[in-house]
Amino acid sequence: MxxxxxxxxxxxxxxxxxxxxxxxxxxxxxxxxxxxxxxxxxxxxxxxxxxxxxxxxxSYPRLCVDTLSAHASTIQDNPSQLAQTAISVCLASARSTSAVLSRLSTTGGMSARDAGAVSDCKTTMGDSADKLQKSLGSMGSLGGKKGVALRINDIQTWMSTALTDVTMCREGLAGSSMDGGVTSSIMNAERLTSIALALVNGLGSSSP
Structure with missing residues (x-):
């Protein structure tokens, strides 16, 4: 071809x-x-x-394809570019979700339990976004072969932590009376982070 x-x-x-x-x-x-x-x-x-x-x-091949195909001309057949794009997409999702949670935390009328869950979720989503930002920054420096394996290992660690954070956020809101759109946004961020981590793990398995 x-x-x-x-x-x-x-x-x-x-x-x-x-x-x-x-x-x-x-x-x-x-x-x-x-x-x-x-x-x-x-x-x-x-x-x-x-x-x-x-x-x-x-774990989510259809969402992965639907999300990343728009960047096909840039990605072409470059595994690093694919992983970097995936991280960029899930960072945008994490930031968007964090903004929704920030607005929600200022809304009155919530029970003490829900208010606490939203506050905790906002914190963990912020932490997730920070780890994704570090991962994205490190992805941009993978040019040469020297030290690539070590940097990929760092990215894998940050990405794993980012996924744990967003999962904690989702689980913390389970059973709350939050609007369905909020939980859907969190779940989407979680799945996108899972996708990006899997693609980064693919880099790790092929690096020297």
């Missing part, structure tokens, strides 16, 4: 260049633009297939 795509794109650009030389006009520009579109399409196709394969190793 990759060899065919590379050959096709090379042929496409050669053809576009010839058109440009022969016509010196808009048709040549259109040919190059068409090739650019073809290149983007091939990158997205490669990325989509790669994402589907890697997502099959997670």
């Amino acid at each position: 990759a060899r065919y795509s590379s050959t096709y794109l090379s042929s496409c650009y050669v053809t576009a260049a010839l058109i440009t030389l022969l016509t010196f006009g808009f048709s040549g520009f259109h040919g190059i633009t068409t090739c650019s579109a073809a290149r983007i399409h091939v990158q997205k196709k490669v990325g989509t297939n790669f994402i589907a394969t890697k997502c099959g190793t997670t």
